[in-house]
Amino acid sequence: MKKFGSFDKAMALIVVIVFGSGIFAGFLFSYGPLAGVSGASGSGKGVYQLDLVITTENWYNSTIGVQPAYFVVHDGKLITSASISLPANVPIAITIVNYDSGAAVVPSQFANVTGTSGGAVFVVNNTNVNSTGKSTGSGTVISGGVMMSSFPKDNIAHTFSVFKNGKTILNIPVLPSTTEYATFVLSPGTYHWQCEALCGSGPYGDAGAMLAPGWMNGAVIVK
Numbered sequence: 562m563k564k565f566g567s568f569d570k571a572m573a574l575i576v577v578i579v580f581g582s583g584i585f586a587g588f589l590f591s592y593g594p595l596a597g598v599s600g601a602s603g604s605g606k607g608v609y610q611l612d613l614v615i616t617t618e619n620w621y622n623s624t625i626g627v628q629p630a631y632f633v634v635h636d637g638k639l640i641t642s643a644s645i646s647l648p649a650n651v652p653i654a655i656t657i658v659n660y661d662s663g664a665a666v667v668p669s670q671f672a673n674v675t676g677t678s679g680g681a682v683f684v685v686n687n688t689n690v691n692s693t694g695k696s697t698g699s700g701t702v703i704s705g706g707v708m709m710s711s712f713p714k715d716n717i718a719h720t721f722s723v724f725k726n727g728k729t730i731l732n733i734p735v736l737p738s739t740t741e742y743a744t745f746v747l748s749p750g751t752y753h754w755q756c757e758a759l760c761g762s763g764p765y766g767d768a769g770a771m772l773a774p775g776w777m778n779g780a781v782i783v784k
C-alpha cells in the first residue's frame with residue numbers, strides 16, 4: 562500500500578476515485594458540486610450508478626442508415642439498453658453522456674423534469690463545439706454546470722422517460738451535447754423507458770430508433 566504524504570496527492574486520489582468510479586453524480590444529494598466532492602467518500606454507499614451514453618452514428622439498416630441510440634456502460638463496455646436492470650428502493654445516480662448535438666421535437670410535457678431528487682437535473686456544459694445551442698445562439702448555452710427543472714422544448718435532443726401503467730414515473734430531458742446527472746428511486750416492478758424526443762427516422766421522426774428496443778426505448782426491470 563502506497564502512502565500519500567501530501568495533501569495534494571490525497572486530493573488527487575479523491576478526485577480520481579470520485580470521477581473514476583462515477584460516484585460524482587452522488588453530489589446531487591447535497592445539491593452542489595463543492596458539497597458533493599467533500600462528502601463523496603460517504604455518499605457512494607448504497608447508491609447504484611447507472612451510466613448511459615447516447616451516440617448518433619449507429620448503423621440501423623440500409624433504408625434508414627444511421628440512428629441515435631442509448632447504451633448502458635457496463636464493465637467498461639457499451640451494452641444494449643433494451644433491458645435495464647436496477648435495484649429497488651435504492652438511490653439510483655444516473656449519468657447521461659449525450660454526444661448528439663442536434664435538437665428534436667418534444668411534446669411540451671416532456672420538457673419538464675419528473676421524478677428526480679429535487680425535481681431537477683444537473684446539466685454540465687455543452688461538450689461539442691458545434692452543438693445546437695452554441696451554433697445557433699437560440700439554444701441553451703451553459704457555462705460550467707447548472708441545476709435545471711424545466712428545459713426549452715426546442716432545444717432537447719433526447720429524453721430518458723420511464724413509465725409504469727401509462728404513468729410518467731421519471732422524465733429527464735437531455736440537452737444537445739451535454740452530460741447530465743440526477744438521482745431517483747424506483748419501487749419494484751417492470752417499467753418501460755422511451756425517449757420522447759422525435760429523434761428517429763421518417764417524416765415525423767417517430768420511426769426507426771424510436772420504435773426499436775435498445776435504441777430509443779426498452780424495459781426497466783427493478784427488483
Ligand SMILES: [Cu+2]
Pocket residue numbers: 629718719720756757758759760761777
Ligand atoms: Cu431520442
